[in-house]
Amino acid sequence: MADIQKQFEQFHATIRVDYEMGENLREKRDIIIAKIERYLEQHGHPSCRVLLQGSYKMKTGVKPIADLEYDLDIGLRFDIDASAHSAAEVRGWVLEAVRGHTQNVEDKGPCIRVNYEAGFHLDLVVFAVSEEDNGAERYRLAHRTKGWRPADPTGLLAYVSDYHTNRFVGTEDAATRTDQFRRCVRCLRRWNDVQMPFDNDGKPTGLGLVLLAIQQELKRAIYLDGRSDDRGALAEFTRRIATTIGRVGATKPTPEFEDMFGRLTEQDMADFKGRMAKLADALVFAGVTPDPVEACRRLQTVFGQDFPVPEPVDTARRTHAPAIVTPVASA
Numbered sequence: 001m002a003d004i005q006k007q008f009e010q011f012h013a014t015i016r017v018d019y020e021m022g023e024n025l026r027e028k029r030d031i032i033i034a035k036i037e038r039y040l041e042q043h044g045h046p047s048c049r050v051l052l053q054g055s056y057k058m059k060t061g062v063k064p065i066a067d068l069e070y071d072l073d074i075g076l077r078f079d080i081d082a083s084a085h086s087a088a089e090v091r092g093w094v095l096e097a098v099r100g101h102t103q104n105v106e107d108k109g110p111c112i113r114v115n116y117e118a119g120f121h122l123d124l125v126v127f128a129v130s131e132e133d134n135g136a137e138r139y140r141l142a143h144r145t146k147g148w149r150p151a152d153p154t155g156l157l158a159y160v161s162d163y164h165t166n167r168f169v170g171t172e173d174a175a176t177r178t179d180q181f182r183r184c185v186r187c188l189r190r191w192n193d194v195q196m197p198f199d200n201d202g203k204p205t206g207l208g209l210v211l212l213a214i215q216q217e218l219k220r221a222i223y224l225d226g227r228s229d230d231r232g233a234l235a236e237f238t239r240r241i242a243t244t245i246g247r248v249g250a251t252k253p254t255p256e257f258e259d260m261f262g263r264l265t266e267q268d269m270a271d272f273k274g275r276m277a278k279l280a281d282a283l284v285f286a287g288v289t290p291d292p293v294e295a296c297r298r299l300q301t302v303f304g305q306d307f308p309v310p311e312p313v314d315t316a317r318r319t320h321a322p323a324i325v326t327p328v329a330s331a
Contacts, residue, residue: 051075070120150255
């Protein structure tokens with residue numbers, strides 16, 4: 001089998017989003033947060049604190065392609081009792097604070113979206129946070145049409161972190177210090193975008209893929225010498241998903257506990273599993289061919305042109321012993 005772990009790690013380094021290195025994105029975020037804070041103070045409204053969430057905190061984001069955009073979820077935590085102010089009222093404070101900040105500010109269902117011409121947007125998500133009798137914090141998300149909805153953004157982040165932190169110890173790559181779980185999730189997210197370079201209800205969300213990888217147990221895979229084998233981990237996972245009888249799903253572990261694949265129609269689900277089968281076939285082919293060049297060329301057909309193909313002179317038909325896929329229970 002071809003040894004192409006180097007190419008998988010190069011691919012990951014190319015597609016990953018590192019917001020801490022994105023000076024422009026950080027600057028826009030800080031400007032808009034300061035604008036909201038000033039507005040609240042000037043108008044005598046309760047203050048808010050920033051709660052970073054989504055792929056930013058999970059470190060599973062990928063660079064956008066085609067018509068897709070960079071996005072950054074910013075939670076705005078108001079330490080207020082939800083019964084003291086309506087969701088519309090609190091959202092109204094934030095909306096007025098950012099209105100006119102760019103030419104396109106959208107009042108969407110779960111968020112207020114500030115669009116930038118540079119090809120990215122910031123999603124502002126408003127939360128009311130109060131303390132329950134047992135000392136636990138209770139989050140309520142301000143939805144445009146549904147009012148205050150139960151939520152637990154910190155619990156969701158902890159759920160994702162708890163899954164991969166211990167199970168994938170020792171699989172970090174040298175270039176980015178990212179473990180195998182997050183590298184593989186980013187590969188799945190880029191594959192998802194390459195196959196459907198647009199947003200619609202038939203396309204799984206990034207969070208949906210993260211939760212699918214957890215709940216369907218993406219397993220650690222390593223070579224006999226202890227190095228990571230991302231191809232092996234993805235091949236085993238995608239084959240199981242593609243051959244699942246009936247629908248596949250992933251339930252959000254926090255309120256409102258929705259199925260992240262529930263919006264896909266039966267045809268959408270069949271199409272998704274069909275695309276997953278083609279991905280699995282490409283990963284299996286890359287695992288059995290002895291030629292790294294041919295392996296990577298095949299993987300380019302599913303992951304896109306950013307997946308690197310080595311020069312033939314550099315490979316000398318480099319091969320490696322089969323990898324070990326470690327069951328989660330023994331990880």
